[in-house]
Each structure stands twice: as structure tokens, then as C-alpha cells.
Amino acid sequence: MKFSVIIPVFNRSEELRELLQSLTNQSHHDFEVVVIEDGSAIDSSEIVEEFKSRLQIQYLIQANTGQGFARNNGMKIAQGDFFVILDSDVILPVDYLQKLSSAITIRKLDAFGGPDAASQDFSALQKAMDFAMTSFWTTGGIRGKMKDPSKYQARGFNMGVSRKVFEQTGGFVDPNQGEDIEWSIRIKKAGFILELVQEAFVYHKRKNTISSFSKQAFSFGRNRVNVSRFHPGAIKLVHWLPTAFSLFSLSILFSYFLNNTLFQISVGIFLLWSIAVILSSSSQNHSIKVGALSWVTSVLQLWSYGVGLPFELLKKASKG
Template sequence: MNLSFSIIVPVYNRPQEIEELLESLCQQDFSDDFELLIIEDGSKHTCAVEVEKYQSKLNIKYFFKANSGAGLSRNFGMENATGNYFIILDSDVLVPKQYLKVVKQALESNFTDVYGGPDAAHSSFTPLQKAINYSMTSVLTTGGIRGKKKAVGKFQPRSFNLGLSKKAFEKTKGFAALKAGEDIDLTFRLWENGFETQLIAEAFVYHKRRSSIQQFFKQTFAFGTARPQLNKRYPETAKITYWFPSLFILGLDISLIALLFGYWQGIALYVIYLGFLFVDALFQTKNLRVALLSIVTSMTQFMGYGLGFLESQFFPKVEE
């Protein structure tokens, strides 16, 4: 298959991030032509100025549309793309210079209609962003098997770093109108239609994610609310492990209450766990501040996902 890449990037009020992404795409060690579609999703603070700066350096198509969410904006981009293989990126990523070359080589040696890649923390990221990245990718948190070769079951790509053939898009109609979990929903429908997915471990991106604890909590809460909805749509995919963050939070509450009555054993287990997490984060990041912040971000992750899951499980909202 003669691959022709179209990179699709939805953006909402993040002009500074887009400029950094565009600069990283200019540095690609890749000789083939590719197009870039920036989809402004009803932003008040557009990236028109930033896009204009790179028009002469990149083949950019810039669109402005009414706000509909990232998933439908990605669909809009794929509908207007001319390539036969779409690469979906979030606006808050930086792309290593070898990225497109790695993707092309991997697909030429083992073609699949869908691929995903992992994420990493760039040296320029803040300590909090590095801590969030640790929490979202560690085997000691709900990040667990994300982007790992030893993942259990078939690999589920995530929309911050995902590739999709034109054929697969036309068959599935792309992303559903979900506020969260739309990439998982798409993966399940791709599998139902017989498309294979693969992890290209070397095709990683630097993912900034959120820049504050409050934003990170809101993001993980949304992830948690999405899972029970997906379980109802695809009951055969439901797993007991999805309850773990909620059980973690409930267990912590019970342990704190027990401590008031002199029973310290429960809290001791949590302290031991956080100690292991700190040591692992320190080993992975080689930074004491990041390791300390990783305790905060991991607890925020458990709290956000766990509470979001419980709310959606027991007090579901009607899907729009």
C-alpha cells in the first residue's frame, strides 16, 4: 500500500500549544509529503496567527467550525483530508523528529488499519506535567498497561496518538459524539468490523496533558464517567479491574475511619503502597520533586477516576 499521511489535530483555545506542535512537525526527518489539518473547534482564542506563521513550512489546511467536541472535529478533519492514512494527534503533544519515519516503516512491515503509540514526558515539561505523565503510564497506577508491549489483551489506541486508515474510517464513520471515551468506543467498533490494531512502541509523542491538579482531576473524572457508559454499550468488554480505582478510594475512606478507632493496619497498607510508588517514580524520573508530586498526581488520578466511575455507575446521566 502506498501510504499518504494526513495529520488531523483538533484544537480548542490552545494557540500556544499548536505553535509548539507545528514547530516539532517542521523538524521531521521524513522525505515524503504529508498534509496537516488543524480543526478549530469553536475556539474563542484561535490559533490563526500561529498557523499563518507556518503556512510556508508545512502543507496546512486550517478550518474553523462550531464547537462539537474533539471526536466530531477529528471526523470533520478526516472527511476533508486527501491522504489514505490519517494520523490523529492532540494539540498538546510534541512530535519527535523520527515519528513519521517510524510509523511508515512499521506499517510497511506490518500493515494494520489502526495503530497507536505511547506517550512520554519531554525534558522541557514542568515537574507537575512530568508527575502526571508518570501517573498516567505507571504500572503502579491506573495507567498500568497503557502503551506497553506486555499489555493484557488486544491493544487499545488512544486519540492523542492514533493512526486510522481511510478504509477503516469510512467503514466505522469515525468517532462517536461522546465527551470522553470516544477513542475506546471507536476501538471496539473497529474490532467489531474486523480491523486489527497494533502498538508501535517507537512511535511515541511527548504529551503535556494538564498543567494543574484541578485540571487533571477534571480530566480523570471524565475518564471515570465514560467507563460505565462504555460497559453498557459493550457489555462483553466490562472487567472487574475497572472498579479498582473506586475500591481504592472507598478503602482509603474506611481505613481513615478505622484509624480514628485505633486500627492503623489499613492506613499502613496505603502508606506502604505510596512508598513503593515514590521509589518507582524516583527511579523512573531521577527527580525528587517529580517523585513527590507523583504521589499527589496518582492520588488525584485515583480520586478523579474512582469518583467519576461511581457517579456514572449509580447516577447515570442521559446521553446527549
């Protein structure tokens, strides 16, 4: 099976270097790389040239269209049987493509989604952000650990489709607002098999600050509403849990003035959750510092997503 690795890039040339380096180390060698320069002011031409002797690379330069449409353009010129879509800020374990190839063959997959993880050499903040995005205590682990892998909705940082899936479904229909989840739903509705391949994880080297991480989570909440434009049933009860967390947090303040018993119970619940987050992350990352930062990123992730979802719904309703 020949893979085409599709990588859209927007002003992130140094990130691309690390990803391409990890591709040179793959134990599976039957693949090409398609880099799509999506209107960058700082292009990646020198870095692409640097790796041309070690990788089979196609380099497409275009005006900015957004990552969804940039990926579509990359898949149109790709030569592989199966397209692997990655964000430029990920790094691959050496056996990533090998494990993916085995899973696709054995499970007869038409498409897949894979999880993300934090490498041991990541900064404390990067590990804390990874925890907030993947932990049971924040997202229920739905980004990479599911009892039923067929229920997974792939994310664009680590997903893939067969050539047949792309040709029959047409790829992404939105540039950057939950476009990956929308396509995942559409792929399944078309009768193709899309599942989580848990062992095909990537190291997601997010370059966020605390502020940009919060803004990103806010956008994720808004994006879920955008997906519902295409698929009315896309917003489910689980997507309201961050909003419930935000309202519960606010209720603690009000309960202080209304009922002392209720206040104490509410504070106790919040403290138990906080302790669980800190201990879980500290144990997972072998660092109390990461554990403490994980509490900050977890609160921000839940609050930001929890506000973003109703914000976008109200905005949509106001437009009629």
C-alpha cells in the same frame, strides 16, 4: 505512505505552534496537516499562516461540535492514505512518523494507538501527571506498555486509522466522552487490526493544574460508563481498581476505630504503595520533587477516576 495529521483545536493556539514546529522536524516527509478550528474564540489562523511555507496545511474553521466530530470533519477532507490523530497539546519526537510508517508496513496495521511520555524540559508537575497516567503503580501501565499489543484501546491524543477504516466504520460517534475507546472497540469488532505501537510515543504537554487534572480523571471514570452504552462489556474488573483504591483508603480511617491490628496492616500497605510510587518516579525522573508530586497526582488520579465510575453508573441507573 502519505499521512494526514488530524489536529482539532479549541482555544489552544500556542499549543498548536509547538506541535506544528515538531512536525517541521520530522524525518518522514510524506504528510499533510489538517487543523480543525472547533468553534474557538481565539483562533489559530495566524499560527497556521506562519507554518504554511514549511508544511502542507489545510485549515478548517467550524462551529463547535466537540473533538470527536471535529476529527471526523478533518478526515473527510484529508488526502492521505492513513490518518494520524493528535491532541494539540502533544509534541512529536523527530522520528515519530518514520517509526509509525515502519510499524504499519511491517505489522500490516489498519489502525494504531501510541503512548505518551514526558520530555526532559517539562515542569515537575507535568512529569508527575505523566507518571500518574502511565505508571504500573496507578494504571498498570496499560496506556503504553502491554504484553499483547492487540489488546490496546487507542486514546485520541495519539492514534490513527487507515482511510479504509474511517470510510467503513464512520469515525467517532460521540464528541468527547470516551469516544476514542468506543471507536477502538468498534474498529476491532469490524475485523480490522488495531495494535499498540509502543515506539510511536508523543510528549504529552498537559497544561493541567492539580484541580483540573483531578476533574479530568473524574471525567475519565465517567467516560468509561458512556462507552458501555455502545459496548456493554466495556467495563471490566481492571476499571474498578481505582474505586477499590478509594474504598481501601477510606477503610483505613474506619479501621482506626474498629481494630488496631487491621489499622496497622492497612496503613502499612498504603505506606508501601506510597514509597513505591515516590521511589519509582524519583528514579525515573531523577528528581525527589517530581517523586513527591507524583504521589499527590497518583492519589488524585486513582481517587478521581475511582469516584467518577460509580458516580456515572448511579446517575445512569437513576434515569432508568
